[in-house]
Every structure is written in structure tokens, then in C-alpha cells.
């Protein structure tokens with residue numbers, strides 16, 4: 277889910293059309309990317325599903341509930357000699373996780389997921405097996421490591437292909453625009469810690485849940501940190517001129533925003549405000565935020 281206010285192309289709806297164009301990102305370990313047909317303002321051109329491994333392989337984020345897409349994925353895996361070991365989920369959001377239920381049924385493979393997975397969007401019944409701490413999965417002579425990345429959501433994890441240096445970032449880092457960090461489940465303090473931790477990984481490539489592949493991860497993470505700092509400065513600057521409600525701040529900071537994205541912007545502003553409250557720089561009085569002396 278994106279906090280991207282960038283323009284988005286019109287949805288591409290044909291499942292077959294999508295699956296006829298698997299994108300090969302890496303040869304060994306083999307990484308193939310598909311895009312679910314769920315394009316929209318929150319999902320950019322759609323959610324990416326990654327197939328990692330040449331024969332024994334893992335499927336990262338099967339996407340939303342969409343049986344034709346699930347069936348097409350299963351067909352591709354079968355006709356390309358892939359033996360799926362498990363489906364791996366970055367987090368429980370509806371554009372990433374619930375498609376796992378149908379695909380795991382089709383392939384008879386387990387769903388591996390964060391221990392604190394948000395299950396509210398999963399079809400019933402869905403069984404998941406939680407990741408253990410620092411769990412790794414052997415694939416094509418490399419190792420895929422589970423990394424806790426809370427912030428966008430409290431249950432979020434990413435996967436790092438350690439040898440190749442490929443980071444599957446889910447919604448923590450996107451190819452275009454920035455990630456939505458909206459309370460109550462999103463947490464800006466945690467999110468910034470996560471970005472700092474991901475910066476230290478020095479990944480070579482980021483394969484995000486939405487948008488194009490990121491070929492310069494260090495620069496992208498720096499841009500993200502800078503974006504949040506600027507946003508915070510703008511909020512502090514606005515509050516220096518007097519108490520403001522979140523709606524006032526959205527109006528001031530996102531003057532020309534598409535009305536359909538106003539709720540998204542409000543969530544984003546709320547995330548920044550709560551960080552400032554935690555840091556005791558701002559206090560909330562009767563729904564208005566006030567800068568502390």
C-alpha cells in the first residue's frame with residue numbers, strides 16, 4: 277500500500293496478459309516477478325509476486341484474492357518445473373496476503389508468515405506457520421533471510437537474499453513514491469528505525485511490493501529518510517504559527533491533492549504527528565496539535 281500521490285496508469289486488467297510477461301530479475305538465484313491485476317492509487321500498477329529459486333522455490337506475496345491470478349501462477353510454476361516449498365508473506369495487508377490461501381490450497385504447500393500476522397484480511401480458514409527468529413531459507417545456493425521491518429504495519433517483514441544482496445521489501449520501500457505509515461497500525465518511529473536498519477544491510481537491489489525495481493538502494497533509502505525529515509519540518513513549521521488540527525495540516529501540506537487521496541494524506545500526517553508526540557515535541561489539546569516550548 278503506497279503513500280504515493282504520483283499519477284498512476286489506468287489498470288491493466290487481463291490476468292493472462294500479465295502472466296505472459298513474467299519479468300526475470302535475476303538468473304541465479306533465479307528471481308521472477310509477476311504483477312497482480314490490482315492496479316490503483318494505493319497499489320500503483322499492482323502488487324508484485326516474486327518466485328525465488330530455479331527448482332525448489334519460494335513464492336513471496338501471492339497478492340489479493342483473485343482466483344484467475346492464483347491459477348495462472350500455479351500453471352506457470354507447474355509448467356516451469358518449479359517445486360514450491362512455501363508461500364512467504366511480508367505482511368497481512370489485503371493487496372499482499374489473502375491470495376495465499378487459494379494458492380496454498382492449489383499447490384498443497386504451507387504459508388509462512390510473521391508471527392504477529394494481521395489475519396483480518398485472510399479468508400477463513402487459513403493456516404499459517406510463523407517464521408522463527410532470524411529464519412533463513414536455502415535457495416539456489418543462497419539464503420533468504422527473514423528481517424523484521426515494522427513501521428508500515430506492525431507485522432511487516434522483508435526478505436534478504438544474502439549472497440545476491442536482493443532485498444524483497446514488501447511495502448516498506450516502494451519503487452515509486454513513498455510508503456504509507458498511518459496509525460494505529462503504522463508507526464513512524466518504528467518505520468524510521470527500520471529504514472536505518474535496512475540502510476545498514478547495503479542491499480544491491482530492492483525488489484519492492486509495488487513499482488519498479490530499485491537499482492540504487494542506498495540512494496532510495498536516503499531519499500526516504502529525507503522525505504520524512506522534510507515532512508516533519510513542514511509540520512513543525514506549520515505548528516510554529518499556531519495550533520493546528522490534522523485536517524488543517526493536510527490542507528496546508530497537500531494543497532493540490534486529489535480529493536480521493538485525502539484520507540491517505542491524513543493518515544500520513546497523523547503518523548508524523550504521533551512521532552512528534554512520542555518525542556514530546558508536540559502535544560495534542562482538544563484535537564489540535566501544539567508545539568511545546
Ligand SMILES: [Zn+2]
Nearest residue numbers: 277369428447
Ligand atoms: Zn501494506
